[in-house]
Amino acid sequence: MTSAGKTLRLGVAGLGTVGGGLLKLIERQAELRLPGKLEVVAVSARNKTRNRGVDISKFKWFDDPVELALSPDIDVVVELVGGSDGPAKRTVEAALRSGKAVVSANKALIAEHGMEIAALAEKHEAHLLFEAAVAGAIPIVRAVKNSLSGVIVSRVSGILNGTCNYILSEMLRTGAAYETVLAEAQRLGYAESDPFLDVSGGDAAHKVLILAAIAFGAQPDFAQVQVEGIDRIEAIDIALANKFDYRIKLVAEAFRANGSVRCRVAPVLVKSDHPLASVNGALNAVMVEGEPVGRLTFTGPGAGAGPTAAAVMGDLARLFEGPATPPLGKPSRNLAPLITAADGTTDQGSFFIGARLADKPGTFAALTEQLGDAGVSIDKLIQESAGDSGAAPIAILTHPCPRSAVETALARVAELKLTADTPRLLRIETRA
Numbered sequence: 001m002t003s004a005g006k007t008l009r010l011g012v013a014g015l016g017t018v019g020g021g022l023l024k025l026i027e028r029q030a031e032l033r034l035p036g037k038l039e040v041v042a043v044s045a046r047n048k049t050r051n052r053g054v055d056i057s058k059f060k061w062f063d064d065p066v067e068l069a070l071s072p073d074i075d076v077v078v079e080l081v082g083g084s085d086g087p088a089k090r091t092v093e094a095a096l097r098s099g100k101a102v103v104s105a106n107k108a109l110i111a112e113h114g115m116e117i118a119a120l121a122e123k124h125e126a127h128l129l130f131e132a133a134v135a136g137a138i139p140i141v142r143a144v145k146n147s148l149s150g151v152i153v154s155r156v157s158g159i160l161n162g163t164c165n166y167i168l169s170e171m172l173r174t175g176a177a178y179e180t181v182l183a184e185a186q187r188l189g190y191a192e193s194d195p196f197l198d199v200s201g202g203d204a205a206h207k208v209l210i211l212a213a214i215a216f217g218a219q220p221d222f223a224q225v226q227v228e229g230i231d232r233i234e235a236i237d238i239a240l241a242n243k244f245d246y247r248i249k250l251v252a253e254a255f256r257a258n259g260s261v262r263c264r265v266a267p268v269l270v271k272s273d274h275p276l277a278s279v280n281g282a283l284n285a286v287m288v289e290g291e292p293v294g295r296l297t298f299t300g301p302g303a304g305a306g307p308t309a310a311a312v313m314g315d316l317a318r319l320f321e322g323p324a325t326p327p328l329g330k331p332s333r334n335l336a337p338l339i340t341a342a343d344g345t346t347d348q349g350s351f352f353i354g355a356r357l358a359d360k361p362g363t364f365a366a367l368t369e370q371l372g373d374a375g376v377s378i379d380k381l382i383q384e385s386a387g388d389s390g391a392a393p394i395a396i397l398t399h400p401c402p403r404s405a406v407e408t409a410l411a412r413v414a415e416l417k418l419t420a421d422t423p424r425l426l427r428i429e430t431r432a
């Protein structure tokens with residue numbers, strides 16, 4: 001049975017960037033192609049008097065979003081508060097327990113409590129939809145969950161954090177230092193005042209874990225994701241990688257390996273003609289690979305009021321189509337504990353090393369000797385002028401070798417104080 005032609009009564013919890021954007025889009029629903037009508041009945045936020053850019057006086061106000069979720073006047077709770085725990089989780093749980101549909105943009109909640117929340121939704125046969133939680137306006141959750149159910153997925157990867165992509169793109173474009181570009185990103189609204197979750201890779205990890213759960217029928221388990229951020233990348237690393245015709249991108253990926261699924265986020269070198277290399281600024285991109293389709297690539301805006309509200313709206317439109325299906329694709333009881341912690345020591349590949357040499361004679365030869373002793377062979381290298389600092393920037397690309405060998409060499413380099421800073425060790429993506 002569908003609800004087409006009916007009116008769904010919404011309670012919107014959270015009226016910030018996304019909540020405000022959603023209220024504005026709902027005002028324009030006559031221009032959309034919804035199967036029925038949406039009526040906002042109630043709202044909740046912390047501050048009742050803050051100007052939201054839309055008139056909220058006509059809606060019932062709740063100080064407590066859990067009270068909103070329990071209101072009998074509401075069919076659907078739209079959770080746009082955020083945070084993995086606290087009021088967002090309590091609101092979603094209260095709504096699901098009372099059999100109400102939930103639409104949320106909250107990746108932290110789904111990534112960290114996906115199993116229990118999905119099980120709760122299934123128990124109460126309630127909708128739990130979260131398209132906006134991954135890659136903003138790119139309709140990737142529904143694509144992987146439904147449209148691509150006929151694909152045996154081998155890998156899902158992409159650029160899932162617009163803040164990091166903006167910072168890395170700007171560091172390449174301007175040559176400015178990480179801190180300078182981060183400050184500019186904050187001024188322009190591309191980065192939060194507390195950017196930790198973004199630049200540490202945590203936000204991309206939440207998103208890739210959600211994709212992994214859906215694409216591989218795996219239980220989301222955040223502790224199993226291997227995460228490295230962009231906060232140690234130097235502008236000189238980006239510039240020297242560029243001289244080798246590589247871009248540095250924060251790549252999030254989930255793939256099958258040795259009978260399990262591995263999930264990781266790290267800054268990676270990709271060749272300039274790789275599909276992710278030309279995804280710049282705050283854009284996101286997702287690549288889905290599998291049999292019998294090969295590779296599909298999706299790009300688009302991954303955040304912001306409009307794009308995220310549009311994704312929420314897509315979920316609201318889905319509610320008219322019929323009864324709830326399991327939030328993570330398969331019923332939660334059938335999800336396999338597939339995701340296992342990566343054993344980085346067994347990683348093979350080619351690597352990039354960026355560093356500044358210590359200002360003393362013979363350091364370059366000593367460094368290459370340490371690499372050779374550890375069995376790491378150099379493919380290419382660049383040494384730049386030391387300038388006034390006396391610490392010459394270098395960049396080395398290795399031939400394929402175990403990551404552990406490079407780490408052994410760099411541990412010796414640190415003991416011998418051969419570099420003026422802590423070297424950056426990045427994987428090179430060799431797949432086209």
Ligand SMILES: NC(=O)c1ccc[n+]([C@@H]2O[C@H](COP(=O)([O-])OP(=O)(O)OC[C@H]3O[C@@H](n4cnc5c(N)ncnc54)[C@H](OP(=O)(O)O)[C@@H]3O)[C@@H](O)[C@H]2O)c1
Nearest residue numbers: 014015016017018045046047080081082087105106303304
């Ligand atoms: N921003 C994006 O581009 C984007 C993209 C994708 C997904 N998301 C996700 O969407 C969600 C919302 O993000 P946002 O950027 O819109 O956040 P935001 O601008 O910080 O808005 C959060 C809203 O929640 C309200 N709130 C906070 N604590 C509350 C409480 N205890 N009770 C009631 N209301 C409370 C705030 O009220 P006040 O306004 O009164 O302070 C505010 O209206 C998050 O899960 C985020 O990860 C955001």
